[in-house]
Amino acid sequence: MxxxxxxxxxxxxxxxxxxxxxxxxxxxxxxxxxxxxxxxxxxxxxxxxxxSRAGLLDAVMAGRQARTERVIAPLLDALDNTDATGDEGPGVRELLAALVTAESSLLADDRGRRCLRISAQLSRETGLRTGTPHPALDGTAYGRVIGRMADCLTELPGPLRLERLDLALTLIGAAFADRARQYLDGVEPLTGEELFLADLVATTTAFLHAPVPRTA
Structure with a gap:
């Protein structure tokens, strides 16, 4: 031993x-x-x-966060540079595309795939519903992308905006966890990865921009 x-x-x-x-x-x-x-x-x-067990899980998630940060940080910088030229800043679709691209980098190997399966179980701990994101997101490019998406959804009432963002991240996490499971189990997915990622961005964008429903 x-x-x-x-x-x-x-x-x-x-x-x-x-x-x-x-x-x-x-x-x-x-x-x-x-x-x-x-x-x-x-x-x-x-x-x-x-x-403790929680400390070990935190260490696992810290490594996972570091991997996605290396991808999403330059993507956000590129979006910010476009914004600085005087053009209209990135919208929800562009920000989601950066986030999905970063998450998709974890599909490249079994270690990343396992981390996707783990983090999907922890999506309820983002803190978005309370308006106070999880400390692990503080100061990260990942956290800034989420904040920028919230700024793009000012047509939604505050509580609904927070709830939708939290649900959108849960949806993305579940989609990647399922894809990761298929890769780990050797199951052939229904769609190719390029279509899967494009559709995930499109459907999540539509979800976030859905009009506020009328209630009784």
Whole structure:
């Protein structure tokens, strides 16, 4: 069995957690399975390196966030540069396209696919419905894209705008998690990836721009 100290052991635990959380769910996963898969003999290895189960999950999501940030940050910069030329700033569709492109980068390998399956289970924790985004989004390009989308939806009443944005992110997360599951299981998707991504942007844009319904 491997020793339970050092950055290499921490990385082994994170990779094992990605696999177990994706397969068993963030609530159902057993820490002993993660420790075993990571090749550790100490059953307290997770507590030693991460403090708790929640700390390990945070570390998994931090790595996932870092990967998407590397993609979405330059895309947002490009949109901002276009805005700076005096043209009309990016709309919901353009911002969604940047977000979807960043998320799609995780489909390229099994590690990213597992992280997509995990994060879809945590979409309820974005904090958008309360108007206070999750601290993990603070100062990130990902968080700025969401804020910019909210600014583009001023025709919606405030509570409805927050609810729609939260539901839109949940929809996107669920769509990517399902696509990731198909890739991991070797299932042939109904559509090619290019069409899947374009349709996801189009349908989510339409959802966000749907008129406010009349109520009794």
């Amino acid at each position: 491997a020793r339970t100290s050092g950055p290499e052991t921490r990385e082994r635990l994170i990779r094992a957690a990605e696999e177990i959380f994706a397969a068993q769910g963030t609530d159902g996963a057993q820490l002993r399975d993660i420790v075993r898969l990571a090749g550790q003999s100490n059953p307290s290895a997770v507590q030693y390196h991460f403090g």
